[in-house]
Amino acid sequence: MEPRKRIAVIGYGNVGRHAVEAVNRTSDLELAGIVELSDSVLNNGKIPGPVVKDIKDLPEVQAALLCLPSRQIPAAAAELIAAGMYTVDCFDIHSEIVDYKNKLNALACKNETAAVLAAGWDPGTDSMIRCIFEFMTPAGITYTNFGPGMSMGHTVAARSVTGVKDALSVTMPLGAGLHKRLVYIVLKPGYEFSEVTARLKEDKYFSHDETAFIAVDDVESLIDMGHGVLIERKGVSGSAHNQWLNMQMSINNPALTAQIMIAAVRAAFRQKPGAYTMIEIPVIDYLPGDREDLIRRLV
DSSP states (O other): OOOOEEEEEEOOSHHHHHHHHHHTTOSSEEEEEEEOOOHHHHTSSOOSSOEESSGGGSTTOOEEEEOSOGGGHHHHHHHHHHTTOEEEEOOOOGGGHHHHHHHHHHHHHHTTOEEEOSOBBTTBHHHHHHHHHHHHSSEEEEEEEEOSEEOHHHHHHHHTSTTEEEEEEEEEEEETTEEEEEEEEEEOTTOOHHHHHHHHHHSTTTTTSEEEEEEOSOSGGGOOOEEEEEEEEEEEETTEEEEEEEEEEEEEHHHHHHHHHHHHHHHHTTSOSEEEOGGGSOGGGGSOSOHHHHHHHHO
């Protein structure tokens, strides 16, 4: 039996906490430790593993799970890959994925390591479903309907805007792949609501969907980590029309994201040097166990 791969979790927020739990439930991976800059996390004494502020303080780390806000991920991934480490992240800004992948690919090839990016449920496993639906029905239209539920990426983006003390972004599906964002905002003292919402409307996370901004005194009582998605495709197989495909799930958002990242880091060790999105990797590489046993059980 091969020795367990040693994994560091970078960031101990919603996704990071679930990633630690998920690593500790595997038979082929081992938690090397957690990298977290917040002193409140360092000192609470409740974390199941060593906690440091610099990954260099953790011994023999082979791969890192970047459980960070998307806008912090590219720089963090580049630094780790330059040090020869495998990385997995949940980068979720769809319009920037190709450029980000190309930059990481050159760096990963140079340093003879592998990176899996955008490894959550969307982008990530939903992307895989969309691919499968498309080769099943080459002509047709796919609709991805998110929610209702809390969007972690949009919530983090809203919280980062000047004048916002706290925020919560909820995605509401309108059907046919269209959505409405409900953004609940707690303002910092001295800021105008109209001024803050104008900044939010310019952000890439909110500029493409109908968005309603709602001023509140507190968001804690509104938070529910549940989310969901319905992927539908109506298309044509050969000359046969009216092929209707769908996949639906209701999930705990950070827990599922973390679990997918665990599968992706396992797959990363099985790839040649380079950077990969999830659709580029053989699906069997995400699973633990003997390949022939998996084929016997699943095919």
